[in-house]
Amino acid sequence: MSQTAAPAADRRRWITLAVVGLAQLMVVLDVTVVNIALPSAQADLGFSDGDRQWVLTSYSLAFASLLLLGGRLSDLVGRKRTFVIGLVGFAAASALGGAAPSFALLVAARALQGAFGALLAPTALAVLTTTFTAPRDRARAFGAFGAIASAGGAVGLLLGGALTQAFDWRWNLYINVVIAGIALLGAIPFVPRLERTGPRPRLDVPGTLFASVALLALVYGFASAEGDGWGAPVTWGSLAAFVVLLVAFVARQRRTAHPLLPLSTVLDRTRGAAYLSVLVAGAGMFGLFLFLTYYLQLTLGFTPLGTGLAFLPLTAMLVLAAQLGTNVFLPRFGPKVLVPIGMTVGAAGAVSLAFLDASSTYLDILPGMLAIGLAMGTIMPASMQTATLGVDREFAGVASAMVNTSQQVGGSVGTALLNTIAATAAADYLAGHGPVTADVSTQAAVTSYATAYWWAAGLYLAGAVLSALLFRRRGSLAVPPGTATPPAAGSPAERAPEPMGVG
Numbered sequence: 001m002s003q004t005a006a007p008a009a010d011r012r013r014w015i016t017l018a019v020v021g022l023a024q025l026m027v028v029l030d031v032t033v034v035n036i037a038l039p040s041a042q043a044d045l046g047f048s049d050g051d052r053q054w055v056l057t058s059y060s061l062a063f064a065s066l067l068l069l070g071g072r073l074s075d076l077v078g079r080k081r082t083f084v085i086g087l088v089g090f091a092a093a094s095a096l097g098g099a100a101p102s103f104a105l106l107v108a109a110r111a112l113q114g115a116f117g118a119l120l121a122p123t124a125l126a127v128l129t130t131t132f133t134a135p136r137d138r139a140r141a142f143g144a145f146g147a148i149a150s151a152g153g154a155v156g157l158l159l160g161g162a163l164t165q166a167f168d169w170r171w172n173l174y175i176n177v178v179i180a181g182i183a184l185l186g187a188i189p190f191v192p193r194l195e196r197t198g199p200r201p202r203l204d205v206p207g208t209l210f211a212s213v214a215l216l217a218l219v220y221g222f223a224s225a226e227g228d229g230w231g232a233p234v235t236w237g238s239l240a241a242f243v244v245l246l247v248a249f250v251a252r253q254r255r256t257a258h259p260l261l262p263l264s265t266v267l268d269r270t271r272g273a274a275y276l277s278v279l280v281a282g283a284g285m286f287g288l289f290l291f292l293t294y295y296l297q298l299t300l301g302f303t304p305l306g307t308g309l310a311f312l313p314l315t316a317m318l319v320l321a322a323q324l325g326t327n328v329f330l331p332r333f334g335p336k337v338l339v340p341i342g343m344t345v346g347a348a349g350a351v352s353l354a355f356l357d358a359s360s361t362y363l364d365i366l367p368g369m370l371a372i373g374l375a376m377g378t379i380m381p382a383s384m385q386t387a388t389l390g391v392d393r394e395f396a397g398v399a400s401a402m403v404n405t406s407q408q409v410g411g412s413v414g415t416a417l418l419n420t421i422a423a424t425a426a427a428d429y430l431a432g433h434g435p436v437t438a439d440v441s442t443q444a445a446v447t448s449y450a451t452a453y454w455w456a457a458g459l460y461l462a463g464a465v466l467s468a469l470l471f472r473r474r475g476s477l478a479v480p481p482g483t484a485t486p487p488a489a490g491s492p493a494e495r496a497p498e499p500m501g502v503g
Contacts, residue, residue, distance in 0.1 A: 019186035020124040028152025036160035037169035047103040062114030065216035071122035071401025080193040086120030094176035122401030143326030146381025158308030207260040214245035222416035273470035274387035280463035282407040283414025314373035321377025336471035342378030343464035350457035418452040425451035
């Protein structure tokens with residue numbers, strides 16, 4: 001390569017990072033950007049409080065259940081083509097939702113968003129995995145991408161508040177058309193198109209059906225637990241169906257010649273630890289965001305825009321931690337040290353939030369929020385980078401989909417679990433402190449949030465123990481068969497994880 005061609009190729013790769021980062025931001029922020037707009041949408045379209053959850057649940061159901069299929073399609077059809085289709089489809093579904101004249105059409109549009117998001121999110125990560133192969137550049141790229149994946153929820157709260165107050169709730173959906181349009185302009189010329197080598201594998205249709213319906217049952221079961229309770233037939237029936245379908249999926253993957261998800265991808269000790277860490281971090285993150293939003297708006301009286309602005313220090317800390325973690329600390333200490341530390345910091349932040357009361361101020365909240373940002377910036381980028389380490393190029397898409405699946409399932413499970421625990425704590429407080437007055441109701445809410453924070457702290461501590469036990473030591477990551485030999489100790493390549501057999 002000539003001296004002039006090298007800088008041009010380098011610029012193209014960083015533009016590719018910006019493009020896939022925009023796509024990931026759009027998908028992740030859509031989980032929370034609609035939350036703040038829900039009251040306005042409900043007043044406009046006239047749907048009930050009971051129906052309101054379906055605006056959120058329809059997205060998460062479609063997104064979670066189709067992620068593995070979306071990742072595998074990117075492997076089979078081609079990543080650039082799948083990425084462009086995902087962008088166009090997500091933008092079209094967002095425009096449909098923004099213009100929806102009825103509740104039914106809004107829910108359908110949200111489900112379509114989730115379906116195209118399931119195509120887009122794993123493809124974006126797979127493009128990143130196969131574009132950045134040099135250790136130093138890979139660390140920088142995954143630091144930025146991991147920060148976007150973690151901060152997207154907080155950005156969604158800020159953006160949702162600003163758009164709802166300045167314009168209209170519909171702009172919380174229309175904004176995706178703008179973001180997707182910018183990403184599409186960069187994707188067409190800059191996202192690389194990799195040529196396939198060898199025969200084209202077939203799609204495992206039975207395995208795809210088992211996986212998709214199993215994930216649908218899992219997310220639906222936990223979503224039902226929030227409204228119907230854990231003892232409701234629809235809740236335990238859905239979770240039982242998930243277990244049965246998961247067993248069927250594993251049995252299918254063991255005997256098929258063209259697996260949707262090779263079991264070696266998940267059963268590798270370090271990669272499995274990375275997926276588990278993303279799941280735990282997602283469960284804690286989305287749950288804490290939910291209760292912090294409730295506390296800021298309902299207890300302290302923040303406006304939607306003020307609530308979004310309140311999350312800015314958390315987001316800034318997250319981005320800083322992500323860059324320092326992937327560029328400085330991960331190459332030096334490895335995920336076995338870095339991820340448990342992040343989990344422990346997350347637990348400390350949750351404990352700090354548990355001591356808030358109705359008279360607390362924003363300055364009392366800030367230390368806990370900064371700790372949560374530090375934890376997410378430490379856990380997520382390191383886990384995402386490790387989860388795609390050593391994956392054969394043929395399965396980069398579905399391995400990337402497992403990262404998104406872990407985060408989405410973790411968020412759904414964590415939100416449902418913590419919400420149910422909080423609701424029980426509030427009911428118990430009201431039952432023991434009658435008659436119910438405004439002050440008693442406020443204190444019941446604060447007590448319920450504190451209970452949720454304590455449980456979130458326990459979740460993070462469990463994640464710290466598991467990640468410390470499961471991650472291999474730095475320099476001893478397993479190399480799958482058919483990939484490159486690990487670098488010798490002390491070599492430059494050892495100072496940062498490198499994708500072997502990818503790209």
